[in-house]
Amino acid sequence: MARTKRKVNPLASGPDEQIVTQKVYKTGAYIRLSVEDSGKPGADTIEAQKELVLGYIDSQTDMQLCGLYCDNGRTGTNFQRPEFDLLMEDIRAGKIDCIVVKDLSRFGRNYKETGNYLERIFPYLDVRFVAVNDSFDTASKGQNEGYIVPLTNILNETYSRDISRKVSTAIKAMELQGHFHGPAAPYGYAKSPENHNKLVINPETAPIVQSIFKMRLEGMGYRRIACALNDNGVLSPGAYLYKMGFSQREIYRDTLWTTWNIKTLLNNEVYLGHLVQGKRTQASYKQARKDRYAPPEEWRVVRDTHEPLVSEEMFAEAQGMAEQSKADYQAMTGKGDELKTPNLFKKIIHCGDCGKAMCRRHVYNRTANGRVYYYSYKCTTHIKMPSACTPKNLKESALLEVVRVQIEQHLTAVARLEEMVLRECAAVSAKKHIDIDRRIQQAQQAQSRSKKLLEGLYQNLAEGVISREEYASMKAHYREQCAGFDRQMAELETERRSLERYGPQNPMFKVCRDYQGAELSEELIHALIAGIDVYDDSRLELKLVYQDEFAEVSRFWKGGGEQ
Structure with a gap:
């Protein structure tokens, strides 16, 4: 009897069946956690999340940990979070191409913004996203389609809205009853210690408050008081909170007294024994608290809830001095609110040496030609403590001219x-697309052949055409080939998306096109300027929002469209 022909190909791979090495994702x-953890015990803590997420990444052969980003005490109802911003910067810089979170609610509770990241931004940037507890992985075809993810995001947002409403109502009722x-x-x-909603005098800091009122009533200005406290090594409110362990945020560790601290303290009725709460609030659960300052009629005021630190007479005299100083200054300079201009560089201009935000000051000078008014940016650290950083004094008019030319x-x-x-x-794009389509079709055809051969192996084993050892070896080989073709097609799809990224539809072109010929404004500056660092002798370093993107697009096309 003639030997039956084996219905398999030899193990040697053909030219279209080259195995592609497994891609290793640079993972962040x-x-x-919405409420600052500070090491508190419980199921959902920062440490518990770290253990889960890092353990998952460590167990994956196609992931390499390249960064840990932790927003402790940040709400999930918006994406205004410092560590998330840093993560997105690293993604745009190419340092990260995969994100792993505990679950979708840890990523965000706003279903619209969360959906925008998962369905548009991350696919555009070719970023893989994994939510461990939700078994969600954008690299797994099919499992993420349908209504499951949008429904999960909606439930997360509904939960946040309901919790926010209940908590806000309870807090308001408690404050109206005179509880802190x-x-x-x-x-x-x-x-x-017996009732955390009641205030008692702190023997360590109460004398400092009383000395501030005393210095003010003796005629000292706000800045002189702040400098005196800093020179004597008195901890500022923020530094005191950090020292006592009430806050773990490093930004408070070395904060100094400022004129703002002194003004706020001298104007706070809490030192009269009254509770005034609800000054800062939010219109909805999605808004950050700093976005809305409630009008006085909405404040929750309860009198005589605790022991005062100053008398009514001292407090009233301090307020009267502030009003008189303001009136005298405006009368002397002719300066009123109509001379004020908006701060166009808020939050984007910093001292290049200490890294602190620059302070915008209104300057009034008398000259032979009359009075001169202008704004100037100064180093906040140097103002608080001159020895801590070098002096910097940059006129806003000069800064505006430099920024205008750069833009x-x-x-x-x-x-x-x-x-x-x-x-x-x-x-170029048409040629590239044709080449990519051809290579994808070749990979699909080669994969189809490998799958057919894989499907026929068991029948060959059952008929005695091949041995068990040959069956196991060929099965592993064809499975590896199929996985290789999957990776090859994924890389080709990534190459296709890169053509779209570097093409005319790149967001950089639209944004810059919209601002062509526009007047210099706060909107324009913040849309195109990412940051400004000021050094000695008014030397500037400007970072443009699309600086890196411009360089990458230029490099792509100058290289003939090769990445």
């Missing part, structure tokens, strides 16, 4: 790049 672990509500007592007071040059350069991309993209 993202951790978030807050993570830490006001400077000069402490929470009663004009940037917009012109982006416009020229867009013209070149439009000119080159049509022919």
